[in-house]
Amino acid sequence: MIKTDICDLLGIEYPIIQGGMAHLATAELAAAVSNAGGLGIIGGGAPEPEWVREQIRLTKQKTDKPFGANIVLIAAKAEEIIKVILEEKVAVVTTGASNPGPYIPRFKEAGIRVMPVVASVSLARRLQRAGVDAFVAEGMESGGETGQTTTMALVPQVVDAVQLPVVAAGGFADGRGLAAALALGAQGIQMGTRFVCSEECIAHPNYKKAIVDASDRSTVLSGQSTGYPLRALENKFTREFMDKESAGIPIEELFQLGVGKMRQGMINGDIEGGTLLAGQICGMINEIKPVKTIIEEIVREAEAIITRLNNSTKGG
16 A cells, blocks of 8 residues: 555545646535545635535545645635635645745644645745645646646755755645555645546536547647636637737736636636646546545556566566
């Protein structure tokens, strides 16, 4: 069995973390991931704080395993969501889009593990000094907001720079990816796009089908001029957005163009007019499966690869 330091730290069976997927990281998905041996995450990116509370309490009804919550720190109601998470005492908090340093003492006092998503070595070093418990090092292959460095380059540099467990994110969907992440020095993987195509995810069937039908070059990276680049499946909306971005319209107008587009695409199923977040790994996802099956297949494949590699190197 693959068991790493992150498993011991978070109290989970397998080193597989669910991403804090916007609009999709609900109690149904989080509980399914935790029940299957990974770490489920409630998405606290931009919803109402009471929705986050409701989802946390519902997850507690569906699983007795550890789970976490994600906070996008630039969200308008981030402070209120943080208050909810502190009151509900989830096991783990993952953070993104800003420096969680000012909030770390409050999380630690509540007994909550803090695992920020980082896209650079410098931020990882700074947050280690601030007292976080682990990191998610996310490469530019990931869906949604992303950095500028590939996973293959970023993960080993973060691993070398810190003395805390590192989880790799961006480009993982199968056991080969888990085995590769471990080889890079990571203690596990975080997945978002793969879990979109799970039976328990509330994503619209049109969105799931778009990922299943996608190829290796189906995603585009837009919004680079805004400072918040976003990876999604290419469609009519992304082309229009990128055309206007190239034309140099003000950043405020670009942000306004994106308002409501994630829900329009991922929940309502408008595959041309909405935003369909997806990582570059989407070309490898060919089926919609139960979460338990996804996790078990990944672990089984990774174990077989590691065994094969060990056997192939015996005796020099």
